[in-house]
Structures are given as structure tokens and as C-alpha cells.
Amino acid sequence: MKLIEAADYADMSRQAARMIIEQVKEKPTAVLGLATGSTVLGVYRELAADHRQHGTSYRLVRTVNLDEYVGLGPDHPNSYRHYMNHHLFAQLDIPLHETHVPDGLAADLGEECRRYEQLIDALGGIDLQLLGIGRNGHIGFNEPGTPFSSTTHVVELAASTREANARFFPSLDDVPHYAITMGIATILRSRRIVLLASGEEKAAALARLFEGIVSPELPASALHLHPDVTIIADQKALSLIPKEQRQVDVP
Numbered sequence: 001m002k003l004i005e006a007a008d009y010a011d012m013s014r015q016a017a018r019m020i021i022e023q024v025k026e027k028p029t030a031v032l033g034l035a036t037g038s039t040v041l042g043v044y045r046e047l048a049a050d051h052r053q054h055g056t057s058y059r060l061v062r063t064v065n066l067d068e069y070v071g072l073g074p075d076h077p078n079s080y081r082h083y084m085n086h087h088l089f090a091q092l093d094i095p096l097h098e099t100h101v102p103d104g105l106a107a108d109l110g111e112e113c114r115r116y117e118q119l120i121d122a123l124g125g126i127d128l129q130l131l132g133i134g135r136n137g138h139i140g141f142n143e144p145g146t147p148f149s150s151t152t153h154v155v156e157l158a159a160s161t162r163e164a165n166a167r168f169f170p171s172l173d174d175v176p177h178y179a180i181t182m183g184i185a186t187i188l189r190s191r192r193i194v195l196l197a198s199g200e201e202k203a204a205a206l207a208r209l210f211e212g213i214v215s216p217e218l219p220a221s222a223l224h225l226h227p228d229v230t231i232i233a234d235q236k237a238l239s240l241i242p243k244e245q246r247q248v249d250v251p
């Protein structure tokens, strides 16, 4: 694992966007694995600005998102499909049919999970997967206890995750209880992974990640098993890790 220490949220966002832009320039047909949430919003703003100002093209890029709420469709303002269309896809020249998000309205959710898994393989696998991290160390919606062998599956959201995401909904009761998420094994099949962390509320999860213990109790710790992971974290997210311990070449 490689750590890039960013000064703050804006610096983290710029550095992550730079990596994505370089990936797309190097391989115009790249498959990008994308995430939702607050952390990655700055990255998407940077990509949109770069597209406007410098014309980086996404015409041949394909994308797959990590997860989606069960029961929320593209028109629902809180669905991840809606988020992606609004914050990123509408700002780029990417054809919408080349962007993929699990279908939270699928009648047969098990079948949808199998379809999504096969789709990722059919696209040739993910070149660069962008990740945020939950306060409990989740990646995608893989909550603590999820086996590292998991592929795309339906998950019941932890109470703490529903509470953390309630800020986007009218009330806690409106937050869905279930989601479809890429599994840990799906994420680990990506060729490169970039995990972002910003702010004090992520400091505890990041400190546990830096302890180097590899356990399903901290889903993000599966990233220690991957050969090409870059963490870009700002000073607040790193605040519980003494400077001399900011080495992550473990285990």
C-alpha cells in the first residue's frame, strides 16, 4: 500500500482526479470503478472542470459503480444512479449506456447480483477502482463481518451506516435497509485501487487500517491483500496516526 498525505479535502480531491485523468489518457477505453458519498464529490468536480477546460474525453470509458440502495430507482433523488448522473456523467462526454450501477429495483435481486458480476468480467475487469471508507471501515457497502471471498451481493445495512447516510435523506426512516454492493472479492479483482479518506470522522477507521491487521471485522483491511493500492488521505483523517507510523507496507 502506498500513502499520499494530502493537506486537506481540496488537495486530496485534486490528487485523486489527477490519477483518474492519467488512467484515462493512458487507456482511453479504461473501466473505472466509481463510488458515491461526500468524499468523492470533490474528485468529480475536478474531473468535470478538467473536462471543460482541457477536454479530457470519456467517450470510450466504461464505468461500474460499487453499490446501490435496494428500492430506489434512477429518478429517486437519493439513488446512487441519480447521484452519478447528476454529479459526474452529465458533466462529461461519456455515453450513459456505458455507465453501470446495480439495479436497486430489480425484481430478482440475486439474479441482478449475478448479472453485475458477469458484466464486470465482460467489460474486461476494472482498471482503477475509487473507494471511500465508512466510519466502521466498510468499503462499498461491505459491512464488518463480510467474507473477503464475497462477490456482488445484497446486504442489510448496519444501523451506524444508515445513521451516517441519513443526512442525505429527509429522515432516518427514509434510509433503505438493504443495498446491492460489489463484494470484497469483486473489489480486489480491480487492477488498481485508490482509497480516499477525509475528515476526523474517518480517523479511527484509518488508524485501524494502519495497524495492519487483516480481518473481516475491518472490511477495508482486505486491501492489504492487493498489490496496487494507493490511499490518499488528508491531515484530519490521518490525525490519529503518529507521523512515524504512517507507513502502510504491511503485512
Ligand SMILES: N[C@@H]1[C@@H](O)[C@H](O)[C@@H](COP(=O)(O)O)O[C@@H]1O
Residues within 6 Å of the ligand: 035, 036, 037, 038, 039, 040, 066, 067, 131, 132, 133, 134, 139, 140, 141, 161, 165
Ligand atoms: N456506500 C457508501 C460508500 O461507497 C462510501 O464510500 C462510504 C463513505 O461515504 P462518505 O464519503 O459520504 O463518508 O459510505 C457509503 O455508505
